[in-house]
Amino acid sequence: xxxxxxxxxxxxxxxxTPVLLRCNYSSSYSPSLFWYVQHPNKGLQLLLKYTSAATLxxxxxxxxxxxxxxxxxxxxxxxxxxxSDAAEYFCVVSSLSGSARQLTFGSGTQLTVLP
Amino acid sequence: xxxxxxxxxxxxxxxGTSVKIECRSLDFQATTMFWYxxxxxxxxxxxxxxxxxxxxxxxxxxxxxxxxxNHASLTLSTLTVTSAHPEDSSFYICSARGGGGGAIRTDTxxxxxGTRLTVL
Numbered sequence: 001x002x003x004x005x006x007x008x009x010x011x012x013x014x015x016x017t018p019v020l021l022r023c024n025y026s027s028s029y030s031p032s033l034f035w036y037v038q039h040p041n042k043g044l045q046l047l048l049k050y051t052s053a054a055t056l057x058x059x060x061x062x063x064x065x066x067x068x069x070x071x072x073x074x075x076x077x078x079x080x081x082x083x084s085d086a087a088e089y090f091c092v093v094s095s096l097s098g099s100a101r102q103l104t105f106g107s108g109t110q111l112t113v114l115p
Numbered sequence: 116x117x118x119x120x121x122x123x124x125x126x127x128x129x130x131g132t133s134v135k136i137e138c139r140s141l142d143f144q145a146t147t148m149f150w151y152x153x154x155x156x157x158x159x160x161x162x163x164x165x166x167x168x169x170x171x172x173x174x175x176x177x178x179x180x181x182x183x184x185n186h187a188s189l190t191l192s193t194l195t196v197t198s199a200h201p202e203d204s205s206f207y208i209c210s211a212r213g214g215g216g217g218a219i220r221t222d223t224x225x226x227x228x229g230t231r232l233t234v235l
Contacts, residue, residue, distance in 0.1 A: 036226070043121075043208055043228035044159075090158060103149075103210075103224055105158045 002027040002095045006106035014114045019063075019078040021109045023091030026072060033074045034092040034103075035065055044090065050074065061085070086113045118142055119211050121227035128199055129235055135195045136230045138209030144189035145211035149224060150182075153206040165192055199234040206231050 007022040025031060032051045036044040048059025055067040065076045074091060091106040118141040128134050138148060147166050151159040163179075165171035165186035173179045181203075183195040192211075196203055210224035 034223075041206075041229070041231065044210075044226040046223070046225075049223065102161065102164070105160075107158045110156075 002029075002031065002093050002104050004091050004093050004104055004106035006089075006091050006109050008109050009107065010110045010112065012112040012114060013081045015083055016080050019076070019081045019085065019111065021076040021089050021091075021111065023065075023074045023076065023106060024072050025074060025091070025093045027093055027095045029095040032094040033065075033067060034094065035059065035063070035074075035076050036090045036092060038088045038090065038108075040087075047076070047089075081111075081113045083113050083115065086111055117213070117223075117225040119145075119209065119225045119227040121207075121209055121230050123230060124228065125231040125233075127233045127235065130200055131198055133195055133197045134199055134232060135193055136207055136209075136232075138192045138194070138211070138227050140190045140211040140213070140225070143211075143213045143225075145192075145213055146189065147212045148186055148192040149210045149212070150184060150192075150194050151208045151210070153208060153229075155206075159208060162194075196232065199232070201234045204232055204234045 003026045005024045034049045035047040037047050038044050047063050048057045050057045050067045058064045063078045089109045092103050094103050120139045122137045149164050150162045152162050153159045161174050162177045163171045163173045163184050165184050167186050167189050171184035186192040206229050208229040210226045212224050
């Protein structure tokens with residue numbers, strides 16, 4: 001079994017300030033972890049993914065996330081928020097169980113960037 | 116690479132009619148496709164998983180006779196909402212997972228842009 005908990009449903013930051021979106025996971029197997037972004041009425045865009053290589057993962061648009069096994073966390077960060085970062089962000093876990101590999105989505109975090 | 120399209124992007128239909136949504140992998144062969152449903156301001160919920168040439172596997176609580184899924188080729192899957200009702204109004208998103216090779220990873224799902232269905 002696997003699950004994902006996004007600790008904040010809404011995060012507001014001012015433009016130019018750091019962004020932190022928190023995610024904790026549980027998995028019975030070695031997980032792959034993803035962050036996706038969804039702009040209004042749009043599909044999902046992959047920001048970054050962790051697949052058992054380097055624990056600090058760099059993604060697109062200046063985002064990065066660190067896999068911490070001891071804390072079962074995969075928080076998403078960005079040093080300086082931009083207005084275009086305002087969107088819904090989903091933390092996703094994928095575990096291989098037999099021949100199946102399914103994604104489990106977190107509940108999402110709505111990021112608001114204030115001018 | 117790894118582009119997934121959906122058609123139509125939005126559709127409005129009358130209650131009782133059927134609607135077909137297409138999901139295509141444009142530049143890779145998708146051995147597995149997934150269909151998700153997303154209600155407003157909620158997360159994605161997996162409806163079903165389909166492998167090319169075989170019957171789809173539906174998640175618990177999803178009516179297979181209402182949501183017909185066909186994965187007839189390695190680049191096309193369709194979702195047909197039969198006898199649609201207003202409660203079926205939602206954002207439907209498909210994703211595709213490739214068979215590997217090149218830049219297409221088997222551990223990554225590539226998502227389509229979604230289809231907004233409104234049933235009047």
